Amino acid sequence: MNHPEERVNALDIRGLRLHLPGAARPVLDGVDLTVAPGETVALVGESGSGKSLTSRSALGLLPPGATTGGSVLVDGEDVLTMGPDRLRALRTGRAAMVFQDPRAAVNPLRRIGDFLTEGVRRTGVLGKADADRRAAELLDAVGLGPELLRRYPGQLSGGMLQRVMIAGALMGDPVLLLADEPTTALDVTSQAEVIALLGQLRERFGTGLLFVTHDLGLAAAISDRVHVMYAGRIVESGPAEALFERPRHPYTAALLAATPRLDARPGRLAAIDGQPPDLRQDLTGCAFAARCPYATGLCHEEAPGPWPVACHHPLEGNPADD
Amino acid sequence: MNFLRFAARRLAEMAATLLGASFVVFGAMYLAPGSPASFLLSGRSASPAALQAINEQYHLDDPFLVRYLRWLGQVLHGDFGRSITYRTDVSTLLADRLPATLTLVAMALLVVVMIGLALGWIGAVRGGATDSTILLTTTLAVGTPSFVAAVLLQGLFAVKLGWFPTSGTGDGFADLLWHLTLPAVALALYLIGMLARVTRSAMLEALDGEHVAVARSRGVPEREVIRRHVFRNSLGTVLTTGGLIVSTLLVCTILVESAFSIGGIGQLLELSTSTKDFPTVQAISLLIVALFMTVNLVVDLLHPLVDPRVTLGARRSEA
Known part of the structure; x- marks a missing residue:
């Protein structure tokens, strides 16, 4: 690495x-x-x-x-x-987080500018003018204009709102x-835009x-x-x-x-048989053993060692030292 | 849709509704048993000539529609006729009594909003024993009709402790406020309970919102999270309830004014109904209908300010 x-x-x-x-x-x-x-x-x-x-x-x-x-x-x-x-x-x-659903993560009743600046403003990290300037800069960095500061979340598309969310996460320079x-x-x-944007940022x-x-x-x-x-x-x-x-x-x-996959022949989609183990039950051995086509008795009895591959029988030979 | 067009349309709707209400108000008096003439004579047997004179003075012999249209024409000119009981112009009577009622309703509203919101807020945010106590108290408050509260408050704070006067409106504004304190509390009690419960449940619902968890994860202090994301988001529900509260205050003031002998519109309505003083009853009924509609209009106009997702007149297809 x-x-x-x-x-x-x-x-x-x-x-x-x-x-x-x-x-x-x-x-x-x-x-x-x-x-x-x-x-x-x-x-x-x-x-x-x-x-x-x-x-x-x-x-x-x-x-x-x-x-x-x-x-x-x-x-x-x-x-x-x-x-x-x-x-x-x-x-x-x-540290800051970008959440899954921007529509649910941003308060629909408050302006975009409010969302962006409240973290730094309410804790007194930045004053109003500085916070607004930084918010406009970051909106620019995610490809949006400063006029959005005055808008409400309902006036933006999901993709735009996720960019706002990302700009909001960057406010504290994490x-x-x-x-x-x-x-x-x-x-x-x-999706593609947001992924590309995250890479650039x-x-x-x-x-x-x-x-x-x-x-x-x-x-x-x-x-x-x-x-x-x-x-x-x-x-x-x-x-x-x-x-x-x-x-x-x-x-x-x-x-x-x-x-x-797009290039696969049409037909049934592959799925992993079975369910992930229930949290209410204790586990002995490998957690995946019950669903694993290669599982042996050892897998059910003893938990496999740590990474890079936590498996008793890794594919393509022995757990090599990378 | 722009504000002025919306307001203009709503005002036109109000005028149409008031016209309909005026017909009902006028008609209802004539459907009720007994006639003004028999009250004026107060049980005495009158000569046919005297009866004739009364009927002529109040146009009681004309066909119903003629009387209605004559009355409507006068009302449109601001003339509600003369009170049979007080023998003065009804409009003067109303102007004299309106300030006491409006002051009482305003005081009660202030108490309801301040205490109701505070109790709902504390219950939702604190939870636990505090919340249970508030729930229990507000349940009691909601179960207490204002006339019962009036009698209880009078008994305790006016008669037993002597802190407040039992009745009347006093002289001057400060004295008026002192006289209106107990009535305002009596009027407010039930509605405090209602508003507290509505606020509490609206805030609990808002607390579950993902944006609240997100705000916390972004380091916004808890007090600000509650104010800016929980309380703020429950304001729409609170505003809608607010319209209902003002309407209820306008109705319940009739009972409370009678209980505390406050010379306001409510007491006047009660007295004039029992004496069949029909011009006065008609005027007050119309006034209350107009106030109801004004309250609803104000709530509708305020809604877009509280929730940017609401646009004026959006329930119509043109929006």
Whole structure:
């Protein structure tokens, strides 16, 4: 892995465990993940795999009653031990998130300018004039005009609103940008625009980007490295291209096979048989064993070792040392 | 659609509605049992000549439509006729009594809005035992009719403790406010409960919105999140309820003014109904209808300010 220079990682998650009341096993079970400044890392998985929880933990957004272990360092500081004031400072400054559905994420009753500036204005980081100037600059950076500041969300298309959302996330000049399925709620053309825009902005502002998606193809297209997540664990990690061309974990392979392709012959879409494991049941062995065509007795008894490939029987030979 | 066109159309609608209301108001008096003549004679047997004179003075022998049109013509010129009981012009009578009623309604409205919003806000934001207490109290308030509240408040604060006068309107403005405090509270109690509950549930609904979680995730301080995203977003519901509240105040003031002997429009309506003083009843009824419609118009005009997604006249196909 090529870090451009030895700086403090934008995001450094070490052995993150997260337990919810009423669940038999941790929702996140020892997640390790880093995002260097200026780097794009994708976190891929099904619904319920824990990918959104992982990214939200970077802002200290934990579900009520959650208990945690491990550490989540943003720009070198542990989010899990922060008090409310530090957390607020983190959220208006070093880390910000772009949410899935901009229509739901932006208050329809307040103007766009209000949405963009409220984080920095209400915490006294910037005065009104400075905040407005910065908002106009960032609107320009995402390809929108300053006249939008006076508009209401209802007057904008979904794609425009997601650009506004991205501009809003950049207001505090963050070192870490979290994008939680930022294109899922958009139409296809807007999706491509938003993806291209995120790439440009990362280069221009040097922001580390953690891109959460269920779309492995999209993840490979945008990111330097990809982590595949299943049932609260990272099962495979690696450079996007290698992972896409030559998946080692049976789950990654199954996920790739389940991605609908334009060049495929028409017919039934491939799907992964079975369901992800129930949170109410404890797990022994590999979480994917029940759905895995290659599973053996060992897989049901013993949890596989850590990444790059958390599998007893990785595809294409032995778990090689990359 | 522009504001002036909308307002003009609504005013035309109001005029048409008022015309219809005037017909109903005028007709209803004649459907009710008893006649003004028999009240004027107050049970005494009168000579046919005296009866004839009364009928002529009030045009009671003319056909219904003729009487209605004559009355309507006078009303359009601002002349509501002469009160049978008070023997003065009804318009003078109304002008004398309107200030007390309007002051009372305004005071009650102020109390309702301040306390109702505060209770709803606290209940929604605090939750837990505070919320339960507020829910219980407001349930009691909603279950207490204003005339019952009037008697209870009079008994406790006026008779027993002697903090406030039991009745009347006093002399001068400050004295008026002092005299109107208990009546305003009696009038407000039920509506405080209603507004508190509406505000609470609207805020709880707004609290669930994703944009609230997003605002928190962007580091907006909690107090500001509640003010700018939760309370602000419940204002539409509060405004709609506000129209209902003012209308209810206008009706309930009849009962409360009678209970506290306040010489306002409400008490006048009650007295003139029981004495079949029909010009006065007709004038007050029309006035109340007009006030109702004005309140609705104001609510409709304010709505786009509270919610930018609402455009004036959008419920019409032309929008």
